[in-house]
Amino acid sequence: MIKIVWSINDINKYQTGSLPDDAVKIETPQSVGDLMKKAVPIAAILCVFLFIAMLCKTIICKTVVISPIFILVGFTFGFLLLIIHEWLHGIVYPKGADVTIGRIKGKTTFVALASYPLKRNRFILMCLLPFVLGLVPFILFVISPAEFRVFNGLNFGMACMGMVSPFPDVFNVLAVLRNSEKSDSIMFYKNDMYKIS
Secondary structure (H helix, E strand, O other): OEEEEEEEOOHHHHOOOOOOOOOEEEOOOOOHHHHHHHHHHHHHHHHHHHHHHHHHHHHHHOOOOOOHHHHHHHHHHHHHOHHHHHHHHHOOOOOOOOEEEEEEOOOOOEEEEEOOOEEHHHHHHHHHHHHHHHHHHHHHHHHOOOOOHHHHHHHHHHHHHHHHOOHHHHHHHHHHHHHOOOOOEEEEEOOEEEEEO
């Protein structure tokens, strides 16, 4: 069941499911801030990819393909979709799982919190599903005519927000791929991530 809490004080309060005895901790950063810092290279790679895509479209079309002000409008709209980003994480969990979506108190960071074991492939899907909020506008940006500068700007801004904002989720996926087997289940417990064989 997904519930929304507008101000989350303590992540540990929401991620306290039943941790099996055979669960093995996967080493990850202990705080959201540390996770963000460790995952910055992923965000940088995604930003470079988006910049190269815009540059290639501009070179191929031999004209300016984006209205710059609408990049900011699209980025803002993408920011407003962060609650949908977290909801997309939540819908991957089965109905019996408790998923809490909310904003960390005092920050502009939204989170989806759950402490329920998911098979590794389903866990990866849960982490990466929000990419659709960036991939769809990115594809629209790539295929739309150069003359649609406003449309291109909106889509590019939304693509930037939608494809770069999941960078901590990509970090978690890489940690899971390095430290677990395909048959394992993965779950969050408090500030940590565990594999269950």
